[in-house]
Structures are given as structure tokens and as C-alpha cells.
Amino acid sequence: MATTDTRALALDATSAADLEASGLEYALVPADHEGFEPFLRAVSRGFLGEDPSADEVESARRALTPRRLTGVFDRSGVAPESPVATVDSWATELTVSPGRTIPLWSISAVTVAPTHRRRGIARAMLTGELRTAAAAGFPLAGLTVTEATIYGRWGFSPAAWASDVVVDTRRARWTGPVAPGRLDFVSRESLPERLSRVHERVRLERPGSVPGWEGRWRGVAGLTPDAKDGNKVRAVSYRDAAGEERGILVYTLDPGPNDDYSAHVLSVRALFADGDEAAAALWRFAIEHDLVGEVKASLQPAVPPVQWMVADRRAVTATLTDHHWLRILDVPATLSARRYARALDVVMRVEDPLGFADGAWSLRIDADGVAEVDAAPESRAVDVELSVGALSSLLLGGVRARELAAAGLVHGSAQALAEVDAAFVPDVAPLLDIWY
Numbered sequence: 001m002a003t004t005d006t007r008a009l010a011l012d013a014t015s016a017a018d019l020e021a022s023g024l025e026y027a028l029v030p031a032d033h034e035g036f037e038p039f040l041r042a043v044s045r046g047f048l049g050e051d052p053s054a055d056e057v058e059s060a061r062r063a064l065t066p067r068r069l070t071g072v073f074d075r076s077g078v079a080p081e082s083p084v085a086t087v088d089s090w091a092t093e094l095t096v097s098p099g100r101t102i103p104l105w106s107i108s109a110v111t112v113a114p115t116h117r118r119r120g121i122a123r124a125m126l127t128g129e130l131r132t133a134a135a136a137g138f139p140l141a142g143l144t145v146t147e148a149t150i151y152g153r154w155g156f157s158p159a160a161w162a163s164d165v166v167v168d169t170r171r172a173r174w175t176g177p178v179a180p181g182r183l184d185f186v187s188r189e190s191l192p193e194r195l196s197r198v199h200e201r202v203r204l205e206r207p208g209s210v211p212g213w214e215g216r217w218r219g220v221a222g223l224t225p226d227a228k229d230g231n232k233v234r235a236v237s238y239r240d241a242a243g244e245e246r247g248i249l250v251y252t253l254d255p256g257p258n259d260d261y262s263a264h265v266l267s268v269r270a271l272f273a274d275g276d277e278a279a280a281a282l283w284r285f286a287i288e289h290d291l292v293g294e295v296k297a298s299l300q301p302a303v304p305p306v307q308w309m310v311a312d313r314r315a316v317t318a319t320l321t322d323h324h325w326l327r328i329l330d331v332p333a334t335l336s337a338r339r340y341a342r343a344l345d346v347v348m349r350v351e352d353p354l355g356f357a358d359g360a361w362s363l364r365i366d367a368d369g370v371a372e373v374d375a376a377p378e379s380r381a382v383d384v385e386l387s388v389g390a391l392s393s394l395l396l397g398g399v400r401a402r403e404l405a406a407a408g409l410v411h412g413s414a415q416a417l418a419e420v421d422a423a424f425v426p427d428v429a430p431l432l433d434i435w436y
């Protein structure tokens with residue numbers, strides 16, 4: 001697990017100078033500093049949320065203490081201590097193939113005050129994050145997005161997708177496996193530890209996944225002060241026949257339409273299953289729950305396996321969305337981190353206006369799927385041309401080069417693209433099962 005303390009890294013000098021030229025100050029905001037409260041208020045305002053209470057500030061302070069929090073300040077304004085822009089980043093790791101991870105610079109809480117928008121502040125912050133990450137040796141950066149139109153210009157592109165799933169339980173009828181283990185209700189207080197334990201096993205096997213953190217699990221459990229529906233949270237644990245906890249389902253129940261008591265909506269807050277048996281047990285529990293007409297779950301696999309476990313697959317609807325956006329900074333380190341399905345020998349010309357990934361790269365994959373990546377000699381012909389965003393989307397094998405070529409985002413002969421696709425096909429479809 002990556003251990004870099006990102007809080008200790010210097011602020012990017014280019015972004016500091018660009019902001020200073022606009023009369024703005026770029027500064028780190030330690031969570032244990034008095035500047036944290038205005039920082040959190042600015043984040044909440046940026047995401048159209050309510051002003052946090054004193055309890056919420058203290059809870060968020062605990063959760064965000066390990067983070068690198070950066071603010072942009074307009075000292076000439078009426079509230080000079082309140083940032084006009086915010087960003088939160090930290091070192092974590094990304095699973096690139098089952099059992100294989102790579103350091104990831106995660107970015108969150110990007111906001112610019114509506115009073116200071118469209119002056120290049122987001123650009124200064126994002127490019128500053130990328131330069132700081134690259135200088136610290138991070139091979140790629142990632143984020144989850146509220147809008148799909150913002151981050152492509154800095155080389156981010158979707159690499160893992162997720163579905164919002166709705167199951168009409170009256171149509172579904174369970175036909176899937178009947179798991180041999182047992183289910184038990186467990187307390188909310190026990191959930192952060194249980195979720196963390198099961199998720200750690202799950203995320204290491206799933207490309208596109210990252211670890212969670214205590215504050216995230218406390219939020220899922222409804223234990224944070226901002227969890228308005230915390231008292232409604234219920235959870236069951238699945239233990240296999242040997243007694244090992246293999247899965248956790250956390251959910252709430254709400255009245256269904258027209259106050260139909262027999263048709264409550266079961267909303268899944270987390271369903272983490274270490275293995276097919278636990279997944280079947282927990283989905284069956286949700287779908288067969290008495291007095292429930294609909295089960296809703298977000299951040300599920302793009303093609304949800306549960307549709308194969310019910311009599312009427314159209315009782316399951318899945319709405320796909322891009323979820324995990326990645327941005328390669330170091331091509332050799334990133335492409336050589338994962339394992340591939342086939343041998344390959346190509347030269348890729350990557351275009352990166354910010355410079356990090358720009359160049360022609362020789363990608364040689366041996367019969368065991370192990371890659372070697374170097375700057376390509378000028379004598380080698382280029383087989384595939386693409387932007388850094390397109391390469392970031394291809395990384396985990398969640399989209400095919402031929403699909404991106406159809407959109408004009410990748411260029412190469414049909415044979416070269418087919419060979420790339422055959423090599424990049426993943427063991428497991430990429431998925432990120434949390435927000436960050």
C-alpha cells in the first residue's frame with residue numbers, strides 16, 4: 001500500500017505563480033488547523049450542500065486529517081480566511097489486474113466558488129495536482145466526477161464503469177444459487193470494521209478498485225453526524241459454511257409509491273461479497289425480503305450478474321455510467337504494472353499536451369502477459385496513435401481500442417487494434433465500488 005505523505009509535498013510553483021498573477025494565494029490547509037472549518041464550508045457550498053454543523057466539522061476533520069487539502073484564497077475579499085477554491089488529494093493504490101496494484105494519486109473535493117468561476121482557478125489546481133503527483137513519482141492520477149465535461153481537457157478519461165441497478169422484486173423470482181452459509185443481522189457500530197475487512201479482499205481482485213477509508217465506512221454505516229437517515233441503516237453479514245465472514249449488505253427501507261406497505265424500496269448502501277456464494281446469498285436476501293417491491297443498488301458491475309439469477313431478467317434494469325476516471329502520468333510504470341491476456345509487440349504514439357505521457361512507447365508483452373515498456377527508437381514505425389486520455393481508458397481493458405477507433409479517438413490498422421484488444425482484455429471487468 002502506498003505510504004507517501006502527500007501533505008509534506010511542496011505546492012506546485014507554476015500554479016502558485018499563475019494564481020498570484022491573478023491576485024490569488026495558493027496554500028495548503030492542514031485539517032488540524034483553524035483553516036479547516038472554512039475549507040469544509042467551501043467544499044459543502046461547492047457541492048450545493050448545507051453548511052456543516054460543529055459535529056460534522058469535527059467528524060470530517062478526523063476523516064480528512066491524512067489528506068493533502070489545498071485552498072485558493074482571495075485575500076482582498078470580505079472573508080479572506082475562506083477559500084474560493086478547494087481540492088483534496090491523497091496517496092492510495094489502484095488494482096490493475098487481480099492481485100496487482102499501482103500507486104494512485106486520488107483527487108476529490110474540487111470546487112471553485114461561483115463568485116470566482118471561469119478564471120482558470122480549476123485549471124491551476126488540476127494541473128498543479130498533476131505536476132505534484134508526477135514529481136512525487138505517482139504513475140497515475142484518478143478521480144470520480146459529478147460532471148463528465150470538465151476533466152477530459154487535463155487528460156482524465158473513464159476507465160471503469162458502474163451501473164445503477166433496480167430490481168422489480170415481484171417479477172424477479174430467485175433462480176440463482178442457494179448459498180450454503182448463513183446470514184445474521186449485525187450492528188451498525190460493527191460495520192466500519194466489517195466493511196473494511198471484506199472490501200480489502202474484494203478490491204484487490206477487481207481492476208479499477210481502490211481501498212476505502214474509515215470515514216467512508218462510517219458514512220455507509222450511517223454513523224457520521226451528517227447521516228440524516230442513520231437510524232434506518234440495517235446490515236446483514238454472510239458467513240460461509242466454515243464460519244468465515246464473506247459478505248456484508250448494508251441497506252435502508254423506505255415506503256414504496258402510494259404508501260403501499262407491501263412494496264417498500266430497499267436501497268443498498270453497500271453490498272460487498274468476497275466470492276460468488278456471498279454475492280448470491282446477499283442478493284437473494286434483498287430480492288426475497290418481505291414487504292419489498294423494489295431493490296435499488298448503485299455502483300454495480302456494468303452488466304450486473306444478478307440478472308442471471310432471476311427468472312425474469314427484465315425485472316433487473318441497469319443504467320450505465322462512467323465512474324472511475326484515470327490519467328496516466330508515467331506510461332512505462334503504468335502499462336507494465338498490469339498483466340495481459342496475450343503477447344503483443346507494438347509502438348504506441350501518445351499525445352499529451354501537458355507533456356507527462358507524451359512520446360512513442362514500445363510495448364512488448366511476453367507469453368505470460370508480462371509487459372516491458374520503453375521509449376521507442378525512432379527507427380520503429382508507430383502502430384497505434386492515441387491521446388493520453390484514450391490510453392488511460394484502455395488501461396484496465398474496460399473498453400476496446402476498436403470502439404475508441406470508431407469514435408476517432410485511436411488510430412491504427414485493424415490488425416494492430418485487434419492485437420491490442422486481445423492483449424488488454426481483462427480477467428475481471430473493471431469496477432470502482434465506492435465514490436471518492
Ligand SMILES: CC(C)(COP(=O)(O)OP(=O)(O)OC[C@H]1O[C@@H](n2cnc3c(N)ncnc32)[C@H](O)[C@@H]1OP(=O)(O)O)[C@@H](O)C(=O)NCCC(=O)NCCS
Pocket residue numbers: 046047109110111112113116117118119120121122123124144145146147149150153
Ligand atoms: C467545475 C469547476 C471546478 C470549474 O472551475 P473553474 O475555475 O470555473 O474552471 P476554469 O476557469 O479553470 O476552467 C477550465 C476549463 O474548464 C471549463 N469548465 C469549467 N467548468 C465547466 C463545466 N461545469 N462544464 C464544462 N466545462 C467547464 C472552462 O470553460 C475552461 O475551459 P477551457 O480549458 O476550454 O478554457 C467549478 O465550476 C465548480 O466548482 N463547480 C461545482 C463543483 C463541481 O462540480 N466540482 C467538480 C467535482 S468532480
